[in-house]
Amino acid sequence: MSEAVEQVSAVLDRMGAPPTLAPRLLSALGPHAAVGLDADPWLLLRLPQVSIEQADYCARRHLGEQARPDDPRRLAALTAHVLRRAAARGHTAVEDKRLITMVGGLGVPDPSAAVTAAEEREDIVLFESTDDTDDDFDPTEGGVPELPDPERHYALPDVGRSEQRLGEQLVRLIGGNEPIMDSATAGETVEAAADKYGFTLTDATRDALITVTLRPVTVLRQGPSSLPELARAVLCLHMIAEDSQVGLAVAAPTAQAAAALHEAVAELVPDPPVRVVSLTALLGQAPLESGLVVLTEAMSVGVARAAELASSCADGAHLVLSADPHQAPSASPGQVAIDVATSRTAHVVQLGEGPGTPLTELAAGVAAGEVPDVAAPGREVVRVSASSAEEAAHRALQLITDSIPRALEIAPEHTQVVTAREEGPAGAKALNAAFKERLNPGRGFDADDRVMTASGDQGHLREFTDGGAVVELADGTRTTVSDPASLRHAWAVPVAAAHGGLWPAVAVVLPPDVPVSRPQVYTALTRATRHVSLVDATGGSLESGVRENAALERTTRLVSVLREG
16 A cells, blocks of 8 residues: 555544545645545545545544535535536536536525535536527627627536637637638549549448538538448548548557457458557657548547647647437537537538448437337347346346357457446446356456446456556557556446447346436447347336437537637
């Protein structure tokens, strides 16, 4: 145990809190966590597993009579706690009146004072914007329109500033507006690439690639069967970048998705002239020199990572966000691709669709609001009914360790269980315990365990060194995780953690009584490139959820930032 963890543990012990919280508090509060927590015990609320009642108990034990309900430290902590809960649901900000109402719902007599206390302690930040969309103003008619009242939103400092930074960096790129090629030359280059590599492009993809060369920021919309066409587009973009000498960088949010796209490119060209890398690996090269930067699976990227990417792009670079709008928004705050498209400050184009498959037919049906029965002669889609969460878990274990390897020759290391929840008999924790016992018995974390890092990348734990845990990622690279406590087992993951990854085979587990939405189910299904097993224990709520719960609404500011830029 490090000295810093020991110091935090000592403070926790004095306030009656479990010392096991020390590593996570140190990660959340930084190197001076012990001093900060000693002065403000309500900082315990930085951890999502700590309730307000528990924090109040620890504060009373630690501060005695000084722990008053109207203590500014408590009021600030409660306000920030509300914003953290909103951020956990994907919101980047909360409208000011809504925040006051939510804080008041916690029993705070003067919620406005609580918001003020949080702002004064810099636990939250205020953003004001005026999105003036009055296009009907005619100066020849005389007079001026009334300015609308500014919109006021509060955000957590890191989230709000990341979104602001993202908007500003996108505005910088949009302002460059220098084409890489003229449209005629771009069209000729696309055709030359298709001839050289021996494939045919759809007209939609050809038009989209021409737009990419002309416009500085583009949202490239794709569908469930677009992976082969995206691979062809990458080869065309490589030739465009090569001929124009601007350079090309292509990244996916995770090593799994990068490996899947790279494999699709390699099916067209055995020795691909361009390599697809993970977003983490790409950002490790920042600042980027490439004049054409492509991010695939962009729906899974929140404002923080997107801000890093946009900031890394050179002046004049063209940025392409390839995204499937039917997917759920990112696990982290924001809905970047949707907001960029909605702002109308960037161009939106459509990638052509490849030939349909049973898997993509199922996904397209879900996108339209139904769960169709599809013919799957090659067992591309299998639906499995379960009467309970326990039976669903058993079915998932059986599918991954026996049925899929035997019938489809896809080994367990190339499969993924995606479940709708973290807890419960069919949740990720219970499923991982079962897979650990079956596939790699041991205690805790052992070599060859399948793990996920804090950055969302998956791999296999290879060894422990003095520097930390060595994890081999799906693309063959190795990374050292300095804090092994941040690892989690990953034979099974919730939908949010699977977002941005792609695997040959996926078993989607839907336990009873789980809230089902169309984007959630669509996202889970489209994590598979060859086969999906749908384990349904919802008792009918799968169909109703897909039909009725069509969207996951989020409050964000990026549209306003882009329009004001």
